[in-house]
Amino acid sequence: MTPMRVRLSPLGVAMFCLLGVGVIYHLYAGVISNRWAAFRQRSKVDLRDLLAVSVEAAVLGGTEVKRLEVGVKKVRHENALQEKSKGKTQEGDTELLTMGDLQSHRKMFNLISNTFPDVTVNSEEHDNMVDKAASWNRGIPADILDKIEGGKDVPAESVTVWIDPLDATQEYTENLVKYVTTMVCVAVDGKPVIGVIHQPFTDFTAWGFVGQGSNMRPRPSYSVSPPKAIVSRSHSGKVKSFVQDAFGNSTTIIGAGGAGYKVLSLLAMPSSEAGSMDQADVYIHVTFIKKWDICAGAALLNALGGHMTTLKGEDIDYSGTPLNKRGLVASVGVDHKALLERLPNWEPEKH
Template sequence: MAPMGIRLSPLGVAVFCLLGVGVIYHLYAGVISSRLAAFRQRRKVDLRDLLAVSVEAAVLGGREVKKVRDENGLKEKSKGKTKEGATELLTMGDLKSHRKMYNLIKSTFPDIVVNSEEHDNVVEEPAVWSRDIPADILDKIEGHKDVPAESLTVWIDPLDATQEYTENLLKYVTTMVCVAVDGKPVIGVIHQPFSGFTAWAFVGQGSNMHPRSSYSLSPPNVIVSRSHSGKVKSFVHNAFGNNTIIEAGGAGYKVLSLLEMPATETGSMEQADVYIHITFIKKWDICAGAALLNAMGGHMTTLKGEDIDYSGTPLNKGGLVATVGVDHKAILERLPNWDPEKH
């Protein structure tokens, strides 16, 4: 007689499979859990490290900007026109600075979103962070300020004030990096390539900058764009009367004009009480300055006093008002009604 085989019903097969899966799950759940935890840990970013990388990136970009200008290798061309009709220029200084800055930040923190004014994928040489944290950052900023990488947006401006760069008005030129956490500017770096000075700030932690000892509201000295001004002069005079208007290049320079600069830098800097821009402006132009001002109790808002969200699309359509050391609300209340989208 042939031996009897064991037959399992479909239900029995299903139960057997489920038991097997359960055993496998219990055997490997610990391994899977630890690997997931390690993955999540890798996606955390220490903001002090990111500040140090941002400073290094701005300085490296600045060296490229200076080298191209010194060698007269600008090779400038037009990227198009702004809403006000001003020509937007692109030079080799912009591109070479972008390559250094973007590649250093992305190679160090590959999970972070990095938005740059320029778009170029050339990697001339691998960019590796030196692991050097400047002494003043070590002194003022605590480490292990870890945040999830997905909450971060980095904005870089490889060459602010390109128009002035081509005109050899080099005091206006800066390279900038900003780190926003959930859309709020937290880290700002503004580097001046032709003086070598770097301003940095970490909101709530510290900065190497300070507000000036005195500012004026009656009337304020207002700094505005010399190349993208639109109708800003009449706007400012309508708000404050026959006050002084300072025309300058570069959003980074304008923010520095509101702050106390080192004695070695003050001779080349104008001093302003308020920075106003009444037309569209990109977030890589203003995010670093917003972080510096916020770190010192200042403000950078739209013309209507709204906070600017430094995530999402690059364009800020609401204009801006930037102050530190004065009553920001009082400045806003004196401004005429103005819609940047209609001008």
């Protein structure tokens, strides 16, 4: 009996192979996907490294801000900073954007994003220019090495970085450069943990790491009866009457630009910087403010035993949307709860 031979056509063989590949894919695709997700969830970042990169980013951004700054006459008449409007603030003022903002953003955003690709980075500015060459040189400043130990690992997905590439843009265009800062804040699960405030025009950088250390300290004493209150000069709203209702008509009210500058005014500045700084006992703000403006200051104050809360005394969540609608009061070296109890009843204005 002649044995029967089965001949498979090339098309049949191809179909059989494709079927096998499909079965294998469905069997293992879910496993591979789950393992990849688990791998990403296990991604960690060392907060000391993130502090070092934040300092480097703030300084790099500040270099761009300083490089693009020119005399006020040139800015006003030739628009050398290429300022333009981003829109209106709650008070109806023009919100400016300059080349200083954009160039600083590009340096800061790309450096942090390239170094920590799994971390969420929010910046005040938005720009599509990608600089893949921006990278951390792995250097850690000596004062950080001296005060902070490594190994402070946290899950990358719990971290949100807030960048303000140029705080006090209005004052920047007016050549009031003492108010200008660049800032980076690291929040973990919505809580401000690392704050960096850099002053480009004095090359001074303040940093704080909650529970670990800081290169700053509170002043030896503060006055709260009445205090010197520092407030916004350009987004003030009804803050002056609010402060006077709280502490009396004799309260000294200091108008200043930039949330970063206002926080530094609460602290003991090095003697080389102190001469140009205002000194305040409390920082109060009653209109809407963005989290990239205040997160770094909140972390710095928290690292020194201070507080930055809403006017109702609530902690501010530094995750999610960037807008804080509840005002703020910031202090260090005083009884923050007692300050809050003296504030008049307040409700946020409609935006």
